[in-house]
Amino acid sequence: MSNFAKGAEPVDRAAAILDEQSASQAVQTMFNSIAPRYDLLNHVLSANIDRLWWRRAAREFRAVLLRPEATVLDMCCGTGDMTLALLRHRPANGRPVIALDFAHAMLVRGKQKLPSHKAIAIEADALQMPVADATVDLITSAFGFRNLANYQAGLCEMRRVLRVGGEIGILDFSEPDGALGAMYRFYFSRILPRIGRAISGSSSPYEYLPRSVHRFPSPSEMLRMMTDCGFSNASWTPYTFGIAGLYRAVKT
Numbered sequence: 739m740s741n742f743a744k745g746a747e748p749v750d751r752a753a754a755i756l757d758e759q760s761a762s763q764a765v766q767t768m769f770n771s772i773a774p775r776y777d778l779l780n781h782v783l784s785a786n787i788d789r790l791w792w793r794r795a796a797r798e799f800r801a802v803l804l805r806p807e808a809t810v811l812d813m814c815c816g817t818g819d820m821t822l823a824l825l826r827h828r829p830a831n832g833r834p835v836i837a838l839d840f841a842h843a844m845l846v847r848g849k850q851k852l853p854s855h856k857a858i859a860i861e862a863d864a865l866q867m868p869v870a871d872a873t874v875d876l877i878t879s880a881f882g883f884r885n886l887a888n889y890q891a892g893l894c895e896m897r898r899v900l901r902v903g904g905e906i907g908i909l910d911f912s913e914p915d916g917a918l919g920a921m922y923r924f925y926f927s928r929i930l931p932r933i934g935r936a937i938s939g940s941s942s943p944y945e946y947l948p949r950s951v952h953r954f955p956s957p958s959e960m961l962r963m964m965t966d967c968g969f970s971n972a973s974w975t976p977y978t979f980g981i982a983g984l985y986r987a988v989k990t
């Protein structure tokens with residue numbers, strides 16, 4: 739079922755697919771338009787905590803990253819900060835990391851940061867990756883998975899390209915409960931769009947961000963989806979009081 743057309747009956751499937759396509763195009767257009775300011779905004783809006791999250795998530799996969807022959811794919815890589823965090827653990831003779839995104843302008847920025855012999859950029863949709871079945875050992879996605887038009891399809895596509903024993907790591911925001919959650923929602927819905935508008939000149943991406951976090955499934959729902967999709971050992975580790983967190987699972 740489309741994330742943008744919850745409740746659609748099978749008879750409405752064609753309409754749901756069209757909804758998914760237009761939602762996906764809107765996301766692509768939005769990231770292409772904010773690409774020149776994306777890194778600056780990211781660091782300002784997160785007070786640089788994002789760097790710690792990328793590094794922490796990458797460390798979790800150190801064992802596979804250290805294997806030179808391992809095939810590693812950073813899905814929805816954007817301007818490449820998660821890819822860079824992964825590269826810190828790759829040996830000198832390691833295969834290049836595949837950095838995949840469908841927003842051309844984000845990839846262009848990323849290419850300026852990523853050493854060309856250590857990363858291969860692929861411009862493609864995460865829901866239809868030009869990658870052979872069962873060929874990848876690790877797929878990461880930092881703050882990208884949430885933007886997919888269809889989460890189940892995204893998980894199935896990740897599972898398709900993974901080898902048996904391969905792992906996924908999805909780092910993304912979540913909405914904490916209680917007083918912290920209230921503060922977080924206030925910051926996300928009131929403060930962040932204003933700062934975003936002041937720096938980027940456009941408010942819509944930063945109005946989209948809180949909406950996308952709100953729409954994103956809760957950790958328990960995500961874990962259920964991962965299991966339904968055929969993954970094992972699904973887990974979620976909260977980062978910074980649950981503002982963000984890392985989902986992990988294995989293809990068995």
Ligand SMILES: C[S@@+](CC[C@H](N)C(=O)[O-])C[C@H]1O[C@@H](n2cnc3c(N)ncnc32)[C@H](O)[C@@H]1O
Pocket residue numbers: 762765766769780813814815816817818819820838839840841844862863864865879880881882883885886887
């Ligand atoms: C918030 S950015 C995250 C970028 C980077 N991973 C980071 O941590 O900074 C989300 C990225 O996901 C990409 N994206 C969203 N949907 C996608 C899809 N269906 N296929 C490929 N890339 C997608 C966007 O183009 C964007 O670059």
